[in-house]
Amino acid sequence: MKAETMPPTITNPLAEQPEQRVRLEGVSWQQYESLLSTLGEDFPALRLSYLHGTLEIMTNSPLHEELKTLIGMLLEAYFQETRTRFHGIGSATFREAAKQRGLEPDECYCIGGKKEFPDLAIEVVLSSGLVDKLSIYEGLGVTEIWVWENKAFTLYHLRPNGYEQIAASELLPNCDINLLAQHVKPQDQFDAVMSYRDELRG
Numbered sequence: 680m681k682a683e684t685m686p687p688t689i690t691n692p693l694a695e696q697p698e699q700r701v702r703l704e705g706v707s708w709q710q711y712e713s714l715l716s717t718l719g720e721d722f723p724a725l726r727l728s729y730l731h732g733t734l735e736i737m738t739n740s741p742l743h744e745e746l747k748t749l750i751g752m753l754l755e756a757y758f759q760e761t762r763t764r765f766h767g768i769g770s771a772t773f774r775e776a777a778k779q780r781g782l783e784p785d786e787c788y789c790i791g792g793k794k795e796f797p798d799l800a801i802e803v804v805l806s807s808g809l810v811d812k813l814s815i816y817e818g819l820g821v822t823e824i825w826v827w828e829n830k831a832f833t834l835y836h837l838r839p840n841g842y843e844q845i846a847a848s849e850l851l852p853n854c855d856i857n858l859l860a861q862h863v864k865p866q867d868q869f870d871a872v873m874s875y876r877d878e879l880r881g
Contacts, residue, residue, distance in 0.1 A: 699738045702809040706734040708776055715772060715781075728810045729774070729781040735810040745865040747785035747803045750827060752872050753862055754788070754801070757854055760879040766793040773797070773819055780818040787821075790850055796820055799850055804828040813842050823850045827863065832856050 706714075711729045718725050718736075724744075728735040751767070758765045766789040773796055774781030787797035800821050802812060805828075816824055817837060824835045824842065834856065835842040836849050848854050862875040 698740050698743060698806045700806065700809050701736050703734040703736070704732065706732055708779060711781065712774075715774075726770075726783050727772075727781070728783075728808075728812060728815060729779070730810050730815050731779045733810055735808065737808075740805060742865065743785075743803050743805055745868070746805075746827060746863065747801060749863060749865050749868050749871060750801055750803070751786040752868065753859055753875050754786070756872055756876050757851070757859070757879065758788075760876055761853065763851070764791050765789065766791075768793075768797055773821075775819055778818040780815045782812060782815050782819075798822045800824050802826045817841055823848060825856075827860075830860070830863070832860050 706729070708729075711727070711734055714734070714736075715727060718727065724739055726735075726737045726739065728737070747770075751769075755765075755767065757763070768787050768789065770783045770785060771787070772781060772783050773787075784797065784800040785803050786801040788799045790798045796819050798821070800816060800823070802824060804826055813824065813835065820837070822837050825848075826833045826835070834845045834848055836845045847856060858878060859875070862871045862878075864871040
C-alpha cells in the first residue's frame with residue numbers, strides 16, 4: 680500500500696485542532712475490512728472511507744464532533760416535533776463489497792423504519808477530503824446527503840445518473856433547511872435545540 684498525505688485545509692476558524700487525513704492506494708477489500716476490524720475497536724474516532732482500492736483515514740477534530748452531534752440533535756428535534764418516524768444509526772459503517780465502497784457517515788437516518796442502508800446522511804466538512812464521498816454514497820444507494828460546510832448546508836439527492844444538488848430536501852420537503860442552519864451553534868447546544876423546537880412549534 681502506498682501512502683499519500685496532504686496537509687489539511689481548515690475552512691472553519693473555530694476549529695481548535697485540525698483534522699488529519701491520510702490516503703492509501705492499492706488497498707484490497709480484504710485489507711480494508713481488516714483495518715475496519717482492528718481500528719474500529721481501538722480507535723473509534725477514526726473515519727475510514729474506501730473507494731475502489733483507495734482508502735482515506737481521517738481523525739475528527741473536537742469541533743467536527745460537536746457540529747455533527749448538534750446537527751443530529753436538531754434533526755431529531757425536527758423528527759419529534761413533526762411526528763416524522765425515523766430510525767437513527769449514527770456513525771455506523773456501511774459497505775458494499777460488490778461495489779468496492781464503504782464509509783462511516785457523521786450521522787445518518789432511515790425515514791420510517793430501519794433499512795439496510797440509510798435514506799439520509801449528514802457530512803460535516805472542515806477540511807478537504809481525499810476521497811470522493813458522494814461516489815461512495817451513490818454506490819451504497821443513499822437517497823440524500825446533507826453537507827455542512829462554511830456555516831451552511833448543501834443538499835444532494837440521488838438521481839439515476841448520480842447526485843443532483845437541490846435547494847430543498849425532497850425526503851423532508853417541509854424542513855426549512857435555512858432555519859435549521861441558523862441553529863447550528865455548537866457553543867450553545869442546549870439553547871440552540873430548545874430555540875429550534877420553539878420555532879417549529881410556533
